[in-house]
Every structure is written in structure tokens, then in C-alpha cells.
Amino acid sequence: MNREIVIPGGAGVYPLTGDVQSSAGSPTVRVTGLQGLPIESIVPDPGAVLTFNQNNAEWEPIQRACIQVNGISVSDDYDISVNAIHIEVNGVPAS
Secondary structure, eight states: OOGGGSSGGGOSSOSOOSSEEOOTTOSOOEEOEETTEEBOOSOOOTTOEEEEETTTTEEEEEOOOOEEETTEEEEOOSOOOOOOSOOEETTEEOO
16 A cells, blocks of 8 residues: 555655655556657557657657667667678668
């Protein structure tokens, strides 16, 4: 049980308002938005980051492209440079 409702005198944090949903005594709090803007209600893939989509005015989990070395993600930077003679992208030589 949430400890906030058992404080003598009822001086807890409920009711929660804004971008969250919960009720007194509930063990969970659900985030429904960021700064008043809704979050898509889907379970994100591992490694996804919340990104604001201006087309539907919602926060969406987006799987960012990343650089992998031998199947291990090593970077998700937007800009990269490689100082090498031979480069392959997904097993195909890059031109």
C-alpha cells in the first residue's frame, strides 16, 4: 500500500494531478504525458527513446539507429566519421 495515505492526518501527496494517473492506495503511478502533451500508450522496444512527433503532437518511443561492432551497439550518435579504408554497412561495402 502506498505509504502516503497512512500518514497521520492524511498529509500525503494525493490526489496526483497533471501528467500522471494514480489513486490513493495504488502501488503504481502511470505517466500519461510530458508537459501536458500525451505519450503514445504502447510498450516501447528495448533501447527506444521518447521523441516528440510534431505531426500528431505526441511523445513516441523511437528506436534510434545505432552503430554496432560485431553485433554490439557501441554508439547512437547522429553524426559519425570513420577513418578507415574499407567500410561495410550491414555487410555491404559502402561506397
